[in-house]
Amino acid sequence: MARKYEGRAVGIDLGTTYSCVAVWQEQHSRVEIIHNDQGNRTTPSFVAFSDDQRLIGDAAKNQTSANPENTVFDIMLWPFKVVAGVNDKPMITLKYKDQEKQFCAEEISSMVLTKMREVAEAYLQSPVKNAVVTVPAYFNDAQRKATIDAGAIAGINVIRIINEPTAAAIAYGLDKRSDFDGKRNIFVFDLGGGTFDVSILTINGDVFEVKATAGNTHLGGEDFDNRMVNYFVEEFKKKNKVDISGNARALRRLRTACEKAKRILSFAFVTTVDVDSLFNGIDFSSSISRAKFEEINMDLFNECMEIVASCLSDSKVYKSDIDDVVLVGGSSRIPKVQDLLQDFFKGKDLCKSINLDEAVAYGAAVQAAILSEGFKNVPNLVLRDVTALSLGIEANVECILDVVIPRNTSVPVKKTKRYSTAKDNHCSVPIKVYEGERARAADNNLLGSFFLSCLPGAPRGQPLDVCFSIDENGILTVSAKEISTGNMNEITITNDKERLSTFEIKKMIEEAETYHLEDQKFLRKAEVISGLDSCVYNIKNALQKKDVYSMLTYQESEKINNAITVAMNLLDKNNQQKEIDVLEGHLKQLNSMLENLKVKTG
Ligand code: AMP
Numbered sequence: 001m002a003r004k005y006e007g008r009a010v011g012i013d014l015g016t017t018y019s020c021v022a023v024w025q026e027q028h029s030r031v032e033i034i035h036n037d038q039g040n041r042t043t044p045s046f047v048a049f050s051d052d053q054r055l056i057g058d059a060a061k062n063q064t065s066a067n068p069e070n071t072v073f074d075i076m077l078w079p080f081k082v083v084a085g086v087n088d089k090p091m092i093t094l095k096y097k098d099q100e101k102q103f104c105a106e107e108i109s110s111m112v113l114t115k116m117r118e119v120a121e122a123y124l125q126s127p128v129k130n131a132v133v134t135v136p137a138y139f140n141d142a143q144r145k146a147t148i149d150a151g152a153i154a155g156i157n158v159i160r161i162i163n164e165p166t167a168a169a170i171a172y173g174l175d176k177r178s179d180f181d182g183k184r185n186i187f188v189f190d191l192g193g194g195t196f197d198v199s200i201l202t203i204n205g206d207v208f209e210v211k212a213t214a215g216n217t218h219l220g221g222e223d224f225d226n227r228m229v230n231y232f233v234e235e236f237k238k239k240n241k242v243d244i245s246g247n248a249r250a251l252r253r254l255r256t257a258c259e260k261a262k263r264i265l266s267f268a269f270v271t272t273v274d275v276d277s278l279f280n281g282i283d284f285s286s287s288i289s290r291a292k293f294e295e296i297n298m299d300l301f302n303e304c305m306e307i308v309a310s311c312l313s314d315s316k317v318y319k320s321d322i323d324d325v326v327l328v329g330g331s332s333r334i335p336k337v338q339d340l341l342q343d344f345f346k347g348k349d350l351c352k353s354i355n356l357d358e359a360v361a362y363g364a365a366v367q368a369a370i371l372s373e374g375f376k377n378v379p380n381l382v383l384r385d386v387t388a389l390s391l392g393i394e395a396n397v398e399c400i401l402d403v404v405i406p407r408n409t410s411v412p413v414k415k416t417k418r419y420s421t422a423k424d425n426h427c428s429v430p431i432k433v434y435e436g437e438r439a440r441a442a443d444n445n446l447l448g449s450f451f452l453s454c455l456p457g458a459p460r461g462q463p464l465d466v467c468f469s470i471d472e473n474g475i476l477t478v479s480a481k482e483i484s485t486g487n488m489n490e491i492t493i494t495n496d497k498e499r500l501s502t503f504e505i506k507k508m509i510e511e512a513e514t515y516h517l518e519d520q521k522f523l524r525k526a527e528v529i530s531g532l533d534s535c536v537y538n539i540k541n542a543l544q545k546k547d548v549y550s551m552l553t554y555q556e557s558e559k560i561n562n563a564i565t566v567a568m569n570l571l572d573k574n575n576q577q578k579e580i581d582v583l584e585g586h587l588k589q590l591n592s593m594l595e596n597l598k599v600k601t602g
Pocket residue numbers: 015016017018191192193194220221222259262263264266328329330331332333334356357
């Protein structure tokens with residue numbers, strides 16, 4: 001029986017383009033997708049820094065065109081500056097309050113997670129400490145750990161990480177399972193903004209078992225947008241003899257227009273793309289047909305289909321045995337993608353019934369409810385997921401990858417394999433752990449390494465056991481034991497390049513708190529300024545009433561006029577005197593004058 005966590009946990013779909021948070025509603029025995037402060041059910045995964053404030057979500061997205069260098073959106077596109085940090089970790093460089101600041105990806109993700117936590121807390125009216133967070137199925141070990149770190153910085157205990165297509169299948173399966181007659185094979189096709197995932201699951205009563213998963217963490221809607229951007233950059237070059245490819249602002253504005261055009265092409269056959277004063281005052285106006293859009297993206301669409309075929313062959317489920325093909329992710333709305341998929345499954349109808357933008361958070365919320373103590377009427381459901389990549393060690397002499405856990409093995413899992421030392425007089429054996437599908441170890445992703453001490457002076461061939469263990473979150477621990485001496489060593493794989501140390505996380509939590517306080521201070525100030533502005537307006541209005549000056553003494557009217565002048569100065573954007581205490585003090589004084597005026601003038 002899995003451990004139950006205290007309190008009410010939420011499900012968060014932390015997407016590359018949009019994020020969504022949901023919670024189990026016990027009164028209605030269903031999941032509630034939570035609206036954000038703008039009333040939207042999804043929140044853009046955008047973070048921006050302006051001269052005087054930090055913005056997250058809709059507010060950050062809305063100012064992107066004006067401030068592209070200091071807006072972080074999809075981590076793959078990067079008009080913002082990226083530099084190498086400690087251990088070559090990529091750091092994002094942004095300007096905040098006139099100073100250059102560096103952030104790692106986990107910090108940016110943590111800001112989006114903080115926003116989602118706040119959205120949930122506002123709805124539940126209680127603190128949210130625990131969450132199930134979804135990741136693309138093809139995320140590697142280090143990316144999963146980075147997600148847990150991002151949660152920690154945001155003050156969220158990530159109680160489970162689940163794969164996006166699995167979460168979507170939970171949403172689909174729960175909705176439909178009363179109609180299922182026995183075992184059902186489901187193919188989930190999840191093409192989002194930045195990632196592509198496919199999974200094959202078998203739903204049998206309460207058991208949701210993933211059979212195979214495949215994908216590409218760098219393939220999605222933004223790639224299609226980029227192709228269109230490049231197409232129009234070339235067109236602009238031909239027409240106007242200028243290259244805009246080095247201008248972040250122009251590119252960002254063109255990309256926004258292209259993304260809109262792409263969406264339109266999902267239901268129209270042709271559309272226009274217009275951007276006023278795109279570059280050096282030159283307006284851009286052009287059109288693109290659906291056929292052209294398909295042509296410039298065809299290789300990417302075909303890549304999706306190759307991944308579909310490889311997942312099916314890994315799962316050992318016949319194409320004809322797939323009962324439902326379920327579409328998830330905004331980019332699966334593209335008609336050509338749907339046509340190719342339907343052709344692949346020999347004309348089978350595609351299930352479009354689940355909400356593409358919300359299904360993943362829905363599934364995560366169900367899993368969160370199952371894992372927490374705070375809910376009633378939770379559905380029965382057992383989830384069995386698989387590893388996305390093969391895991392193994394470098395076999396000594398040949399330098400090949402010797403696989404201990406093949407990809408698509410059910411997790412949690414623990415496997416031990418016996419090896420032997422390759423040389424005489426080995427003092428210690430290096431154990432290098434890799435993930436990937438290539439034969440030569442060095443062609444795969446090195447996750448980490450450690451040394452195991454051996455019996456001094458022993459001949460080669462000394463036996464040693466290497467044990468791989470993967471927990472429910474897909475996180476790996478590798479241990480090794482030399483049999484003759486009983487010497488042991490183990491690591492929970494930490495990819496130094498991508499993983500943060502406890503010290504770094506602590507530092508970032510403190511910084512997150514500072515940003516939060518600054519955000520609050522900024523909002524408070526904005527509130528007082530707006531209060532001051534409307535108070536001045538109301539007093540001025542009151543003073544326009546007939547005979548009002550006859551009801552005031554000379555001193556009183558002088559005092560009011562002086563107070564208005566001071567307020568106008570404080571409200572002047574060029575005036576630096578904007579200490580919040582001064583503003584609040586003056587607002588108080590003006591408010592009481594306004595009250596007096598109201599009493600006097602009735
Ligand atoms: P997701 O990450 O699942 O929210 O997917 C977002 C991606 O879906 C973005 O790249 C959107 O541009 C894309 N998208 C949303 N709606 C459509 C549509 N109607 N046609 C094509 N792409 C779309």
